[in-house]
Amino acid sequence: MGFWQPRRAGILALAAVIAVLPAVLPNAFYYDVVILVGINAIVCVGLNLLIGYGGQISLGHAGFFGLGAYFSAVLTGTYDWPPLAALATGAVSVGVLSFIVARPILKLKGHYLAMGTLGMGIIISIALNQEVDITGGPDGMPVPAFAIAGWEPSSEQTWYWIVAALLMISVWLALNLIDSPVGRALRSVHGSEVAASVAGVDVTRYKILIFVVSAVMASFAGSLYAHYTGFITPDEASFFHSIEFVTMVVLGGMASTFGSLVGAAILTILPQLLTVLHDFEMLAFGAILMGTMIFMRKGLVPSLVDLAKRARP
Amino acid sequence: MTLLRVEDLHKTFGGVGAIQDLTFSINPGTIHSIIGPNGAGKTTLFNLITGLYEPTRGRIHFNDADITGQPPHVLARHGLSRTFQNLQIFLNMSAMDNVMVGYHLRCDGRFLPSLFRFPSVVRKDAEYRERAAALMAFVGLEDYVAADASAMPYGALKRLEIARALAVQPKMLLLDEPAAGLNPSETLAIDGLIQKVAGRGVTVVLVEHDMRLVWAVSDHILVLDHGRKLAEGTGPEVRSNPDVVAAYLGEGGRDR
Numbered sequence: 001m002g003f004w005q006p007r008r009a010g011i012l013a014l015a016a017v018i019a020v021l022p023a024v025l026p027n028a029f030y031y032d033v034v035i036l037v038g039i040n041a042i043v044c045v046g047l048n049l050l051i052g053y054g055g056q057i058s059l060g061h062a063g064f065f066g067l068g069a070y071f072s073a074v075l076t077g078t079y080d081w082p083p084l085a086a087l088a089t090g091a092v093s094v095g096v097l098s099f100i101v102a103r104p105i106l107k108l109k110g111h112y113l114a115m116g117t118l119g120m121g122i123i124i125s126i127a128l129n130q131e132v133d134i135t136g137g138p139d140g141m142p143v144p145a146f147a148i149a150g151w152e153p154s155s156e157q158t159w160y161w162i163v164a165a166l167l168m169i170s171v172w173l174a175l176n177l178i179d180s181p182v183g184r185a186l187r188s189v190h191g192s193e194v195a196a197s198v199a200g201v202d203v204t205r206y207k208i209l210i211f212v213v214s215a216v217m218a219s220f221a222g223s224l225y226a227h228y229t230g231f232i233t234p235d236e237a238s239f240f241h242s243i244e245f246v247t248m249v250v251l252g253g254m255a256s257t258f259g260s261l262v263g264a265a266i267l268t269i270l271p272q273l274l275t276v277l278h279d280f281e282m283l284a285f286g287a288i289l290m291g292t293m294i295f296m297r298k299g300l301v302p303s304l305v306d307l308a309k310r311a312r313p
Numbered sequence: 314m315t316l317l318r319v320e321d322l323h324k325t326f327g328g329v330g331a332i333q334d335l336t337f338s339i340n341p342g343t344i345h346s347i348i349g350p351n352g353a354g355k356t357t358l359f360n361l362i363t364g365l366y367e368p369t370r371g372r373i374h375f376n377d378a379d380i381t382g383q384p385p386h387v388l389a390r391h392g393l394s395r396t397f398q399n400l401q402i403f404l405n406m407s408a409m410d411n412v413m414v415g416y417h418l419r420c421d422g423r424f425l426p427s428l429f430r431f432p433s434v435v436r437k438d439a440e441y442r443e444r445a446a447a448l449m450a451f452v453g454l455e456d457y458v459a460a461d462a463s464a465m466p467y468g469a470l471k472r473l474e475i476a477r478a479l480a481v482q483p484k485m486l487l488l489d490e491p492a493a494g495l496n497p498s499e500t501l502a503i504d505g506l507i508q509k510v511a512g513r514g515v516t517v518v519l520v521e522h523d524m525r526l527v528w529a530v531s532d533h534i535l536v537l538d539h540g541r542k543l544a545e546g547t548g549p550e551v552r553s554n555p556d557v558v559a560a561y562l563g564e565g566g567r568d569r
Contacts, residue, residue, distance in 0.1 A: 173429075176427065176428055176429065177427055177428050180426075180427035180430065180438070181417060181421055181427055181434065182422060182423075182424060182428075183427065184410055184413055185414065185422060187403065187405055187410070188403050188406070188414040190403075190405055191402070191403025191404060191405045192401040192402070192403060194385070194397070195401035195403065195414075195474075195477075196403075196414065197386045197389075198385045198388075198395055198401075198478075198481075199386075199389060199414045199417055199480075200389030200417045200418040200481060201414065201417050201422075202386045203386070209424060213424075255405065
């Protein structure tokens, strides 16, 4: 079927980019940026399942990212847990927490859901700031290396391959989910909740499911981020970080998994490129975002796909 | 034997009685129409039967089960499906996927099999895609099998909604104004489609303003006025009922 081609082509293109990048990245600084792109992209692939496919907004996902990061930092740093166990514990805990908040919060719609998730994210951020004894407070805390059975990734290159592999897996799983009964149910909830329920879709169940999935992916990425950077602060859970994630998803294109990758890449790389503009950095950044959203309302990737279709029918 | 039994149904909105003292039953395998002037409570009654509203009082029995107050996705399992007066199409999906959502209860909706793309999920999806294509052909949408829902004309979307409702494999299908917004020739075609659906053994319940369609297809008609039952019976019985003529068609209605 025709539908299969873009899906396979997308995965192959992603694999090709990942394979070629090390040949063109000149030094550790560039690796660093690309690794951060990958970590953000994992969050965005999950968040896009919630926002782009499920049609539910969240302005609090940095909270889950931050929780994942702090679970890893505290359990490995303070309690000497193995990093993998800490990462898994963080993911499960965030899964349980998001499951508990999901039912009341997802009863809200539109602006109200945005406010609800916003409040949730801010509460997590405040908790991380205030629990100085556990988290070190606003000063942040160091995170031990990501040691697995005595081995630890020492160079940027090693981290690059770890993050790339995990990103590939995330994209593969997300694409599986989208083209499945679960994915159709999600998209139908986005399209019309009443029609979905009349067709037999348990709307609440699928909303909760995808909220939890996206929260767990954010927590997972947060754990990776903590070990990779080696030092975290409550800023990872801040409101502005949540907005950044949502902007990545919207800029790249809602309901486009590869769009999330592009969005994450642009919003991570652009600030680095724009540093040459000095004082006008934020001005240019905002102008680029506004321009994109005005002229490519569906987001970068879906708009470009439409253009390509029109050029070659 | 009755398929649907409504007993002493009441629904009030902020003190206003939208449905009052309503008792009726529907036999399987026939085409029923619910008619009445604007605001008579027809759509409210549909929303009560399909679980979108909870009744203030009264019970609804379907296929020997008490379904009062059950949510719509549970009623779908019982074999109850419907279309909407103002279209409720998933415009973010392809036409085929719209119908596939109708097959949701037949497909494997569990998380892990979908996440890891189990062969059983893929096989079942492929099987139901074929059935969805056949169903689209049944309602006359064979030209739109590969189309996006957002690119389809209004008349085709009405049929798409019927196809999606049929995919639920209902015992009873409720159609809320299937002919609204259609021109006379399209209405005629919908008329044929409704008869075809009933011919498959699905009990059809219609809310419709197009009286020609109502007289043409209905085996049984229920007339509502101000949320109460005004009359009930076959087409000719209802047509000659003086209350109906006065309340529904108006005084001039005698000439029709």
